[in-house]
Amino acid sequence: VNIPRKEKDFQGMLEYKKEDEPKLVKNLILDLKPRGVAVNLIPGLPAYILFMCVRHADYLNDDQKVRSLLTSTINGIKKILKKRGDDFETVSFWLSNTCRFLHCLKQYSGEEGFMKHNTSRQNEHCLTNFDLAEYRQVLSDLAIQIYQQLVRVLENILQPMIVSGMLEHETIQGVSGVKPTGLRKRTSSIADEGTYTLDSIIRQLNAFHSTMCQHGMDPELIKQVVKQMFYIIGAVTLNNLLLRKDMCSWSKGMQIRYNVSQLEEWLRDKNLMNSGAKETLEPLIQAAQLLQVKKKTDEDAEAICSMCNSLTTAQIVKVLNLYTPVNEFEERVSVSFIRTIQMRMRDRKDSPQLLMDAKHIFPVTFPFNPSSLALETIQIPASLGLGFLTRV
């Protein structure tokens, strides 16, 4: 006769022997692959497991164990980011998990402000002995550091694609007046005969976005990353426009507007229109418009001054000076026209800045994002090699 075994009621804690702590950090942080069966099925799993270990140490009222675990955790994350810090996947993975760990420490802190969305069962899981607010501050600083590292990594990957893909590669045929670049290939590849195209950039954005989604990164954080990526694309493109004579023509304006519209389409497709990413392209959009509008009469000058509110006077004048007609329908911009613009802009107190700071990083925030996951249901997948943890 088969007697059905009643499943034990777990409290959502994990116990380990003190001497196993280095093994825990090694298997859960240092040796963990950012892509695998368990972490892909349950994004944030390492953070939940770590928090469940903290809970048991708190339950034992063992302040030394809590302190030691939190210190080892933070040092472990720092160590893996030092070792594999140029790998986007690793950095994204630990940014997501550090944030999730921070959210857990808040959600189960016992502070009312963080308990609004908890189920009653989740409320029973709050820490009872220790106030970890100071550790939350340390983790939040760590998350900021990881975010900045993430931005540096994606900047290094995007940088070589931007000028080629946004400015040099011709996506629309027959407007440039320059020799046509042959038939456009239907299939898009990252490098089109060794040069990057707009498609390369879009594919790279897709790869970044899908990695962050798979890691269960907070949607609000993904938005900030995307805004930062778009800022880098806009700033690098505009700076090159301001430095190269061959980039300031009517047809380049056309090209840039088309490319920008493709980037906007990508935002719409990914539901990121409210991320503030589009707005970071405004200076570039206005520079592209400036390349296309008429530049002769006083009315033209007035229109330019009211249109280009995201460009400095220095940038506007630079574009007009560099402007090079590529075909017989276009004319040089006269010196008197540029002087008219300068006169009109005189009382606009803007910075004398010409180039944008392409290294600028918008300050990041990590809004509290509680999870519906029930800790008592979490099991330890065999592939993590954490057999020495006991569910309590």
Added chain:
Amino acid sequence: RLGPELPLREGEEESEEEEGGGGGGGGGEGAFAKSAFQLTAEDVYDISYLLGRELHALGREPRAGLAARVARLQFRVVSVLEMLEALVSEHCVAAEALRLERDSLRREVDGLRAQGGRAGS
């Protein structure tokens, strides 16, 4: 000469191309359409992500007791996928070992044939 080709081999070669070109990231829906023998560990991770999303959505349904049952199912799925990952990886390694063995035997045969030909003439 060499006898009938095993259908497995062709599939194997195709999967190699897949790995080189498309690997990493991606939506993952494609992994479900693949032949089992072409699966890579990366495909298993994509499948894992998709199933995880669906289970997560299911676990948020307000029906009583459902969340706990979904959670139990979730870890069963993790176990099954871990097995699948092990099989796929093992299969790739075994196939690679057999391919190396076959190639070296073929070279040996070709070498012996060439020698035999020279000796005969």
